[in-house]
Amino acid sequence: xxxxxxxxxxxxxxxxxxxxxxxxxxxxxxxxxxxxxxxxxxxxxxxxxxxxxxxxxxxxxxxxxxxxxxxxxxxxxxxxxxxxxxxxxxxxxxxxxxxxxxxxxxxxxxxxxxxxxxxxxxxxxxxxxxxxxxxxxxxxxxxxxxxxxxxxxxxxxxxxxxxxxxxxxxxxxxxxxxxxxxxxxxxxxxxxxxxxxxxxxxxxxxxxxxxxxxxxxxxxxxxxxxxxxxxxxxxxxxxxxxxxxxxxxxxxxxxxxxxxxxxxxxxxxxxxxxxxxxxxxxxxxxxxxxxxxxxxxxxxxxxxxxxxxxxxxxxxxxxxxxxxxxxxxxxxxxxxxxxxxxxxxxxxxxxxxxxxxxxxxxxxxxxxxxxxxxxxxxxxxxxxxxxxxxxxxxxxxxxxxxxxxxxxxxxxxxxxxxxxxxxxxxxxxxxxxxxxxxxxxxxxxxxxxxxxxxxxxxxxxxxxxxxxxxxxxxxxxxxxxxxxxxxxxxxxxxxxxxxxxxxxxxxxxxxxxxxxxxxxxxxxxxxxxxxxxxxxxxxxxxxxxxxxxxxxxxxxxxxxxxxxxxxxxxxxxxxxxxxxxxxxxxxxxxxxxxxxxxxxxxxxxxxxxxxxxxxxxxxxxxxxxxxx
Numbered sequence: 001x002x003x004x005x006x007x008x009x010x011x012x013x014x015x016x017x018x019x020x021x022x023x024x025x026x027x028x029x030x031x032x033x034x035x036x037x038x039x040x041x042x043x044x045x046x047x048x049x050x051x052x053x054x055x056x057x058x059x060x061x062x063x064x065x066x067x068x069x070x071x072x073x074x075x076x077x078x079x080x081x082x083x084x085x086x087x088x089x090x091x092x093x094x095x096x097x098x099x100x101x102x103x104x105x106x107x108x109x110x111x112x113x114x115x116x117x118x119x120x121x122x123x124x125x126x127x128x129x130x131x132x133x134x135x136x137x138x139x140x141x142x143x144x145x146x147x148x149x150x151x152x153x154x155x156x157x158x159x160x161x162x163x164x165x166x167x168x169x170x171x172x173x174x175x176x177x178x179x180x181x182x183x184x185x186x187x188x189x190x191x192x193x194x195x196x197x198x199x200x201x202x203x204x205x206x207x208x209x210x211x212x213x214x215x216x217x218x219x220x221x222x223x224x225x226x227x228x229x230x231x232x233x234x235x236x237x238x239x240x241x242x243x244x245x246x247x248x249x250x251x252x253x254x255x256x257x258x259x260x261x262x263x264x265x266x267x268x269x270x271x272x273x274x275x276x277x278x279x280x281x282x283x284x285x286x287x288x289x290x291x292x293x294x295x296x297x298x299x300x301x302x303x304x305x306x307x308x309x310x311x312x313x314x315x316x317x318x319x320x321x322x323x324x325x326x327x328x329x330x331x332x333x334x335x336x337x338x339x340x341x342x343x344x345x346x347x348x349x350x351x352x353x354x355x356x357x358x359x360x361x362x363x364x365x366x367x368x369x370x371x372x373x374x375x376x377x378x379x380x381x382x383x384x385x386x387x388x389x390x391x392x393x394x395x396x397x398x399x400x401x402x403x404x405x406x407x408x409x410x411x412x413x414x415x416x417x418x419x420x421x422x423x424x425x426x427x428x429x430x431x432x433x434x435x436x437x438x439x440x441x442x443x444x445x446x447x448x449x450x451x452x453x454x455x456x457x458x459x460x461x462x463x464x465x466x467x468x469x470x471x472x473x474x475x476x477x478x479x480x481x482x483x484x485x486x487x488x489x490x491x492x493x494x495x496x497x498x499x500x501x502x503x504x505x506x507x508x509x510x511x512x513x514x515x516x517x518x519x520x521x522x523x524x525x526x527x528x529x530x531x532x533x534x535x536x537x538x539x540x541x542x543x544x545x546x547x548x549x550x551x552x553x554x555x556x557x558x559x560x561x562x563x564x565x566x567x568x569x570x571x572x573x574x575x576x577x578x579x580x581x582x583x584x585x586x587x588x589x590x591x592x593x594x595x596x597x598x599x600x601x602x603x604x605x606x607x608x609x610x611x612x613x614x615x616x617x618x619x620x621x622x623x624x625x626x627x628x
């Protein structure tokens with residue numbers, strides 16, 4: 001029942017052995033059948049026969065060991081520990097084709113790393129967009145020095161997510177298709193909390209709960225609120241912040257919030273906990289979609305469970321107002337300021353892709369970390385990593401600034417592996433590109449102690465400015481955490497302090513890394529193309545399709561595609577009738593029928609990309625149309 005499920009995430013850990021500071025987890029990943037929204041049973045990726053999958057718990061200073069066995073049978077997998085810096089163990093970040101080869105079916109792999117930071121995190125597969133199929137769960141690091149420890153009585157973990165009735169491989173195939181030239185993302189079938197609906201959380205009056213809220217969705221952000229209650233935000237993405245009161249928050253995919261919720265002083269009624277998917281992200285809202293999920297604070301088991309109240313307008317708390325408790329001052333002016341422009345566009349194959357600075361990410365033949373480790377002094381040359389990994393090579397211990405301009409009318413949550421970052425500025429909807437003169441003319445003032453987190457939303461046609469220090473040698477991704485946009489290429493690779501990384505990891509890569517590559521038939525030496533002789537020769541590397549011919553638009557691609565299909569159908573109809581036996585007395589009637597069928601098949605003369613008029617009933621953009 002739903003009541004039991006809230007206790008499952010908060011209390012159940014699968015640590016099979018706890019030896020001093022070692023937390024060992026033995027995870028066998030395999031298929032199980034589940035029906036979390038009560039509408040459709042399907043197979044999902046579980047662990048040890050369980051789903052939702054178990055949480056990982058640790059305490060600052062622990063060593064975490066995860067022994068992974070892949071029994072999915074028909075596909076590889078990996079585990080990425082989202083938000084953990086992996087200091088000194090970047091080879092354990094779990095990103096297929098960046099820090100490792102994927103773990104093949106019927107194979108095993110061990111992740112081992114020290115936990116150096118407290119906070120609210122999660123873990124998930126980082127292979128082929130598969131975590132929305134179920135391989136996603138909380139990762140909680142407790143803090144013996146939690147500055148708010150004396151302010152709460154109990155701790156709760158609450159995940160928000162979206163849910164699809166279809167498996168990801170088929171959805172990705174239809175998404176990245178010439179028949180979807182506008183790049184409209186598949187819309188979830190349901191919203192979930194703790195991977196269920198109608199969750200009941202028993203509470204007592206006059207108690208304070210530390211509630212850890214994690215959005216483990218593949219796509220949808222959620223507005224989150226608890227009717228009749230306010231709460232204090234004390235943590236975002238693992239970073240403690242000074243308490244600020246809120247009654248609603250906006251939680252993008254991959255973001256986490258820690259809040260202090262104090263219950264009322266009587267138990268006469270119960271209250272709805274509401275998660276509402278942000279429908280602005282959806283190109284079209286399907287008929288019958290319920291975008292909300294409701295859980296309950298249950299004060300009184302004898303009282304009724306209320307329906308959620310309709311909300312006229314969403315007014316969430318602005319996270320940029322937060323100030324870290326450690327009062328880390330604004331980093332000095334950056335050694336490197338890197339501007340990335342985001343856009344969505346079609347390439348030669350007619351598919352809609354996502355781009356940073358006109359580069360769409362394509363996975364290299366050799367995982368980037370292994371290229372670092374086998375390229376000597378050339379590891380500082382971006383050439384060896386391949387054009388389509390979009391490599392950003394950083395020196396050690398420099399202040400780095402990323403200016404991101406969103407040229408897409410959609411919202412995007414961007415996540416940086418291996419770091420948190422200071423948020424210096426963020427533009428509103430349609431604020432346009434960052435104005436480089438904003439500081440000098442007084443239009444913008446940077447905060448003295450900026451809010452910090454590892455996943456940040458950019459507004460439609462807006463921008464943001466972030467800074468971090470390159471003090472963690474490794475191969476780290478910077479990407480949109482909407483899974484569809486990862487699949488379509490909205491990723492760049494941060495190659496941080498490669499020479500120091502070579503020294504740090506010399507002789508430390510476990511053999512199961514290389515075993516995974518061998519089993520998958522993937523090279524693990526040389527440049528992005530697997531060339532070990534001339535590392536600056538990247539011929540044969542994986543690349544994106546070429547540019548679309550000038551003048552083609554998404555509407556034109558649709559028109560041309562359907563015109564070709566219609567033409568073929570029309571020809572088929574004519575051939576079929578031509579082969580039929582027609583009596584002289586039927587001739588006139590059959591000729592008329594052929595003409596009508598050809599017209600209904602839509603045969604047109606194509607003289608340009610706009611020659612065929614097609615109503616796409618959508619938009620040429622990503623996640624930004626108002627719901628219809």
